[in-house]
Amino acid sequence: MFLDREHSIAPAGYSRWRVPPAALAIHLAIGQAYAFSVFNLPLSTLVGIDKPAPADWKLSTIGWIFSTAIVFLGLSAFAFGRWLEDAGPRKAMFAAAVCFAGGFFVSALGAQLHQIWIIYLGYGVLGGIGLGLGYISPVSTLIKWFPDRPGMATGLAIMGFGGGAMIGSPLAVALMAHFKTASSMGVAETFLAMGALYFVFMMFGVFTVRLPAPGWAPDARKPEAGSAARARRTSPAPDVHVDEAFRTKQFWLLWAVLCLNVTAGIGVLGQASPMIQEMFSGKIGAPAAAGFVGLLSLANMAGRFGWSTCSDLIGRRATYMIFFVLGAILYALIPTTGRLGSVTWFVVFYAVILSMYGGGFATIPAYLRDLFGVMHVGAIHGRLLTAWSVAGVAGPVLVNYIREYQIAHGVAKANAYSVTMYIMAGLLIAGFVANYLVTPVDASHQWKGAAHG
Amino acid sequence: MGERVKVALAWLVVLIPAVWGVGQVVSKSAVLFK
Numbered sequence: 102m103f104l105d106r107e108h109s110i111a112p113a114g115y116s117r118w119r120v121p122p123a124a125l126a127i128h129l130a131i132g133q134a135y136a137f138s139v140f141n142l143p144l145s146t147l148v149g150i151d152k153p154a155p156a157d158w159k160l161s162t163i164g165w166i167f168s169t170a171i172v173f174l175g176l177s178a179f180a181f182g183r184w185l186e187d188a189g190p191r192k193a194m195f196a197a198a199v200c201f202a203g204g205f206f207v208s209a210l211g212a213q214l215h216q217i218w219i220i221y222l223g224y225g226v227l228g229g230i231g232l233g234l235g236y237i238s239p240v241s242t243l244i245k246w247f248p249d250r251p252g253m254a255t256g257l258a259i260m261g262f263g264g265g266a267m268i269g270s271p272l273a274v275a276l277m278a279h280f281k282t283a284s285s286m287g288v289a290e291t292f293l294a295m296g297a298l299y300f301v302f303m304m305f306g307v308f309t310v311r312l313p314a315p316g317w318a319p320d321a322r323k324p325e326a327g328s329a330a331r332a333r334r335t336s337p338a339p340d341v342h343v344d345e346a347f348r349t350k351q352f353w354l355l356w357a358v359l360c361l362n363v364t365a366g367i368g369v370l371g372q373a374s375p376m377i378q379e380m381f382s383g384k385i386g387a388p389a390a391a392g393f394v395g396l397l398s399l400a401n402m403a404g405r406f407g408w409s410t411c412s413d414l415i416g417r418r419a420t421y422m423i424f425f426v427l428g429a430i431l432y433a434l435i436p437t438t439g440r441l442g443s444v445t446w447f448v449v450f451y452a453v454i455l456s457m458y459g460g461g462f463a464t465i466p467a468y469l470r471d472l473f474g475v476m477h478v479g480a481i482h483g484r485l486l487t488a489w490s491v492a493g494v495a496g497p498v499l500v501n502y503i504r505e506y507q508i509a510h511g512v513a514k515a516n517a518y519s520v521t522m523y524i525m526a527g528l529l530i531a532g533f534v535a536n537y538l539v540t541p542v543d544a545s546h547q548w549k550g551a552a553h554g
Numbered sequence: 555m556g557e558r559v560k561v562a563l564a565w566l567v568v569l570i571p572a573v574w575g576v577g578q579v580v581s582k583s584a585v586l587f588k
Contacts, residue, residue, distance in 0.1 A: 114557060115557070116557045116558070116560070116561050118561045118565075119560060119561050119564045122564040122565050122567060122568045123564070125568040125572075126567070126568055129568060129571065129572060261568075261572075264572055264575060264576070267572075267575030267576055267578060267579050268571050268572065268574065268575035270575075270578075271574075271575065271578045302571075305567055305568075309564055391582060392582050392583040392584065393583075395579040395580075395582045395583045396579075396583045398579060399576065399579055399580070399583070402576075
């Protein structure tokens with residue numbers, strides 16, 4: 102069958118540079134999830150159209166759609182990672198496309214019938230499973246094609262996830278404007294159109310992706326500049342089975358590294374717009390704040406590619422050391438920029454912090470490959486993503502709770518973020534310690550069976 | 555079709571929507587520095 106692993110082996114002469122676009126097609130599509138909030142207001146006026154009617158859904162009810170999707174992203178990455186390694190990237194990407202597009206189609210029905218539970222099942226459960234499958238499916242394939250620069254290769258794909266919102270948000274706005282009528286917000290039609298568009302786009306990835314033939318290696322006759330030194334710093338460890346990796350201290354240290362790095366970034370990412378307006382009250386209005394959020398998205402995306410590529414040169418451990426040391430220093434300096442009224446330094450510091458937040462996501466698959474080998478790196482990555490789910494809840498709760506507590510105790514809004522920034526710096530120092538403790542995996546954990554066992 | 559042409563076409567398919575999306579963000583971010 103076309104989708105089977107055996108049928109996706111690359112023929113001789115196939116360029117490995119055709120594989121990153123296949124991975125990007127999947128990640129640019131599923132990255133739309135970060136832009137789901139553009140549907141929040143239209144979904145809250147499906148009945149009333151111009152303003153919310155009593156029968157309309159509350160924003161808090163609608164907010165559960167995205168939360169459900171992120172929970173199922175983590176659960177499916179955890180549950181299906183092992184299957185994905187055996188099934189191969191093409192079948193996994195196809196399953197991701199069917200689930201993600203199917204989620205939109207089911208949600209269109211939910212919007213049309215005005216039944217929120219259908220949207221929870223559609224975009225939340227089905228779409229969320231598509232997110233999880235799509236997120237991890239290209240990772241091990243890229244690592245196999247780019248053994249000489251795994252950080253750059255996986256960084257390219259994961260950069261697509263960061264960039265997906267930049268396409269998904271304006272696309273949804275344009276489609277809703279096109280389909281809107283006097284009696285409809287055009288949400289159901291937009292869901293249908295986006296489901297169809299994303300399915301076609303993801304199928305491009307399904308058709309393009311190939312696995313390298315057994316024994317394939319990058320062209321050794323034309324070594325690239327610095328490749329020997331790079332190989333020494335980033336050579337993969339012997340293979341470790343996913344179930345065995347789960348029992349090593351290295352897995353849990355990396356789990357802590359990812360969780361702490363993400364917690365420190367995700368909390369402020371969600372609060373970026375009100376934060377800059379409150380810290381620079383009178384200077385920064387809503388349009389400029391929206392520009393700030395857009396700039397942070399760009400920094401997040403650029404960091405995914407830039408830092409993961411850098412990790413091929415300086416090593417994974419050193420890259421995370423930079424994240425934690427530089428991140429802690431910048432967080433500690435943020436309140437000073439507020440006191441000095443320096444918008445420029447505030448924006449620059451945050452852009453660097455968010456680049457390291459994205460870099461943390463993008464560099465982790467190569468870090469896993471350095472420690473646990475290539476055999477089950479996709480499945481191990483899937484299990485590690487539970488750290489993201491935990492951070493996704495902990496980060497915003499931490500930032501919101503601390504801010505509200507301070508305001509309730511008489512702290513001015515402009516200063517209410519200072520303690521939060523110092524706590525974020527503390528989290529990054531804890532991440533530094535976890536990363537410092539990462540050592541090579543003991544030989545007793547190595548896989549002794551046949552590959553793909 | 556040569557392999558290099560196939561590589562270029564594959565990159566075009568994903569870069570066109572990506573560049574469009576980045577352009578949308580950059581045009582909105584310009585407000586911040588006005």
